[in-house]
Amino acid sequence: MAYIERKTGNKCPFCNNSDHNKKSSDLTVIRGQHAYVLMNLYPYNGGHLLVLPYRHIKDISEVSKHEFAEITKFLQQGVAALKHALNADGFNIGSNLGSVAGAGIPDHIHFHIVPRWKGDTNFMPVVGETKVMPESLDDTKARLIECWPQEN
Numbered sequence: 154m155a156y157i158e159r160k161t162g163n164k165c166p167f168c169n170n171s172d173h174n175k176k177s178s179d180l181t182v183i184r185g186q187h188a189y190v191l192m193n194l195y196p197y198n199g200g201h202l203l204v205l206p207y208r209h210i211k212d213i214s215e216v217s218k219h220e221f222a223e224i225t226k227f228l229q230q231g232v233a234a235l236k237h238a239l240n241a242d243g244f245n246i247g248s249n250l251g252s253v254a255g256a257g258i259p260d261h262i263h264f265h266i267v268p269r270w271k272g273d274t275n276f277m278p279v280v281g282e283t284k285v286m287p288e289s290l291d292d293t294k295a296r297l298i299e300c301w302p303q304e305n
Contacts, residue, residue, distance in 0.1 A: 167261040188223040205263035238300040241268035
């Protein structure tokens with residue numbers, strides 16, 4: 154909740170990360186022409202990815218066909234990379250549209266890919282008020298970049 158309720162002024166953390174020329178020091182996994190993939194700084198599970206357009210838009214009806222095509226491609230590639238890099242057994246994929254739907258950053262549309270494993274510890278934040286992360290975000294990012302599907 155501290156993350157969701159934090160005071161950021163008018164700065165969108167996704168727009169701050171969307172600079173096309175940024176070096177790999179951020180959590181960006183891959184950049185496209187209209188969208189990019191980012192490691193979630195506050196993951197629900199190890200390997201949790203965010204797929205989003207560069208444009209600062211909040212309503213799904215504002216997503217262009219080019220943005221949607223690239224977002225969909227990145228969702229597919231993200232699943233493939235997570236299967237290969239982390240041996241994920243399943244996935245939760247979705248978007249929380251608006252604050253009342255649970256969006257922590259409601260003004261910049263984004264889609265989640267949360268890898269899941271049989272018997273994973275995703276219940277820990279509810280029961281134990283803790284998260285179980287088997288490796289650092291940077292290490293997971295490096296594994297995903299290595300396993301990211303190449304364009305044909």
